[in-house]
Amino acid sequence: MRLSLVLVWLGAAAACGPGRGFNPRQQARRSxxxxxxxxxxxxxxxxxxxxxxxxxxxxxxxxxxxxxxxxxxxxxxxxxxxxxxxxxxxxxxxxxxxxxxxxxxxxxxxxxxxxxxxxxxxxxxxxxxxxxxxxxxxxxxxxxxxxxxxxxxxxxxxxxxxxxxxxxxxxxxxxxxxxxxSVGTGAGCFPSGAVVHTETGPKDIAALRKGDRVLAADDDGKMIYSEVLTFIDRDPNVTREYIEITAENGVAITTTASHLLLLASAEGWRESFAASVDVGDVLLTRGRGSVMRPSRVVHTRVLTKQGVYAPMTKAGTIIVDDALASCYALVKSHSLAHAAMAPLRWMATWSGSNDLPRGVHWYANALYSFSEFVLPTSYKYP
The missing domain is CATH 3.30.1380.10 (Muramoyl-pentapeptide Carboxypeptidase; domain 2)
Structure with a gap:
């Protein structure tokens, strides 16, 4: 019941668009x-x-x-x-x-x-x-x-x-x-040089454009190609701290600490912030056909890289550097974040513009700020 209310609040927070849609006065008890x-x-x-x-x-x-x-x-x-x-x-x-x-x-x-x-x-x-x-x-x-x-x-x-x-x-x-x-900044991102897979072959994430179809996963964990609708965060010029997570099969994904990774579990997958992934956890990595291959994490390290890119696909997932990740960050629930971002996916679908946003998308920024006041602590990035 509590999560249902949170979804209602999050949806209401940004349902009306930029400028006049996000209304902090709804938080009467804090105003x-x-x-x-x-x-x-x-x-x-x-x-x-x-x-x-x-x-x-x-x-x-x-x-x-x-x-x-x-x-x-x-x-x-x-x-x-x-x-x-x-x-x-x-x-x-x-x-x-x-x-x-x-x-x-x-x-x-x-x-x-x-x-x-x-x-x-x-x-x-x-x-x-x-x-x-x-x-x-x-x-x-x-x-x-x-x-x-x-x-x-x-x-x-x-x-x-x-x-x-x-x-x-x-x-x-x-x-x-x-x-x-000192914080998990931005919306959770990948650096320049991170590799995604399109229908025509591998591609630097910095070269992705709206409308490209990239390898992702559906709700059953099967690999599919999903359309890039927009970017939650995008800035080629900034330098940011990242975490590189390496699995025993050689796959190494590099992402910000607050980004959600989808790890293998008995139920199919479980969410974890990149900063919380430990040696022994199991990444879901690109396999053959439509089947993903689990591989145990053997090493993590912090490094600094140029550029931040957070593409949002229709499926809400994306395979980057051959490992499965959510398109979302800061909120420790892929399904909750995917539902809350539904208005942004609709807006991106309706928009005929191919312009790429610079920095954190206004909708995501307002939504993440609002979530600070309504989400249980267990769902927030530390």
Missing amino acids: YPLVFRQHEPNYSEINKSASGPAEGRITRHDEKFKDLVPNYNPDIDFKDDEGTGADRLMTQRCKEKLNTLAISVMNQWPGVHLRVNEGWDEENSHGENSLHYEGRAVDITTSDRDTSKIGMLARLAYQAGFDWVYYRSRSYIHCSVKTES
């Missing part, structure tokens, strides 16, 4: 404003249970500068006093949370936009260990500068997934996020 000088959670910003300690200032000449991404969301106003575009630069995680918050602001106050007063700082205008120097913090208000909205804006920011929110000033709030490497 009280923060008070002046309150912060959520009730730890210091640098606590590991909040955004975590500073890792070092990023300048335009640093190697890490390439990890900062610009935010050109038209529903967000950027102050940009410096005229350099610095306030638009931030980590991918910060961008995702900010874009989710922008949707909430438009729902809460029609006609009002989110406004960013300060983003990445390259002018040393903050304290020594400020997360602004790493692109992990933003100071925000609303486009109408209505100070009576600041407390509720702080609450909406926390609901949108910021890891630390501080009602710091009567005129703005301060928000920050954890580092990319």
Whole structure:
């Protein structure tokens, strides 16, 4: 019964499309404003249970500068006093949370936009260990500068997934996020160079396009070709931490820690986050005909690779690097995630556009953020 209710909530959360469809006000029990000088959670910003300690200032000449991404969301106003575009630069995680918050602001106050007063700082205008120097913090208000909205804006920011929110000033709030490497970021992905199998032969996942048919598995665990409908996450330029899982038959799948893999079990398959796969677990790997072949895991390791790709197939599964995976992440139930993503599959089918999204798809981002409040802890990525 509880899971049925969760599905109803998840479906309702994003049933109406971008911008005005995802409505945080449905969470009435959580929608009280923060008070002046309150912060959520009730730890210091640098606590590991909040955004975590500073890792070092990023300048335009640093190697890490390439990890900062610009935010050109038209529903967000950027102050940009410096005229350099610095306030638009931030980590991918910060961008995702900010874009989710922008949707909430438009729902809460029609006609009002989110406004960013300060983003990445390259002018040393903050304290020594400020997360602004790493692109992990933003100071925000609303486009109408209505100070009576600041407390509720702080609450909406926390609901949108910021890891630390501080009602710091009567005129703005301060928000920050954890580092990319400390969390299962994005929607769960595969790197450039991961191999999928199309009807015409093997293909780099980076070269996949909407409409391609790739090897996957049906509900009975039989290999089939399934159409790629869209991408839940796609960005060729970012670098991310991955887990490589190697089986005794030589198959090695590389994916993010929060991605769901489908392992062999007596019932056919069971779900496991990649980070939870241990030596001795059994991957389902590409075999002959329509039959998958189980192979025991013998080694795992963490590595860094370029690019993130999370194709969504009609079947909801995909065989990558010859191992079976779900198309989903962050929620430890393939069937639940597949049901919750049904509206996205319908939208992708109806859309005549072949344009590929960049970054986490808005629907998935809103859905994952909403699930933080309604899913039992046992179903969430740690």
